Amino acid sequence: MKAIYPGSFDPVTLGHLDIIKRASKIFDEVIVGILNNSIKSPMFSMDERLLMLKETVKDIPNVNVKTFEGMTIDFAKENDAKVIIRGLRVISDYESEMQIAHVNATIDSDIETVFLATKMEYSFLSSTIAKEIAYYNAGVEKFVPPIVADKFKEKYIK
Numbered sequence: 001m002k003a004i005y006p007g008s009f010d011p012v013t014l015g016h017l018d019i020i021k022r023a024s025k026i027f028d029e030v031i032v033g034i035l036n037n038s039i040k041s042p043m044f045s046m047d048e049r050l051l052m053l054k055e056t057v058k059d060i061p062n063v064n065v066k067t068f069e070g071m072t073i074d075f076a077k078e079n080d081a082k083v084i085i086r087g088l089r090v091i092s093d094y095e096s097e098m099q100i101a102h103v104n105a106t107i108d109s110d111i112e113t114v115f116l117a118t119k120m121e122y123s124f125l126s127s128t129i130a131k132e133i134a135y136y137n138a139g140v141e142k143f144v145p146p147i148v149a150d151k152f153k154e155k156y157i158k
């Protein structure tokens with residue numbers, strides 16, 4: 001069974017990677033979908049996010065990375081995937097994630113959203129927090145894959 005794991009991944013963190021690794025043990029194939037969202041203005045370009053994610057998952061054979069625009073449901077259908085994976089950290093995630101899952105289920109009831117609970121050590125971690133830790137040079141290596149830590153250095157250390 002194929003699953004997609006959609007998100008902004010601006011940039012990918014160890015919290016995302018944990019969800020990807022665990023999903024790869026449950027599903028035959030996991031397609032990580034980087035959303036090109038015209039409303040958000042990302043720190044990392046689409047090419048940078050793609051490169052960082054590809055490098056991060058390169059040793060997991062049943063995980064592929066793609067980019068997409070538009071509706072997540074359409075990306076799932078294009079890839080013949082019946083499952084959308086999302087991660088849950090805190091109660092506030094629950095509220096917004098439930099709304100998205102209900103909307104998606106209304107559009108196509110054949111596609112299920114599956115939530116994976118965060119590993120406790122990453123429950124506070126988001127791409128935004130990682131950016132802040134990197135900005136203050138406060139040890140971001142503990143929270144992001146090595147290639148992301150390197151990219152942060154390029155951005156922040158002049």
Ligand code: ADP
Nearest residue numbers: 006007008009015016086087088118122125126
């Ligand atoms: P989006 O902009 O779509 O919320 P993100 O890139 O922030 O995308 O996150 C993608 C998915 O990964 C979301 O389901 C989010 O809840 C989940 N996620 C993000 N950080 C973590 C984490 N530390 N642990 C578990 N899940 C996470």
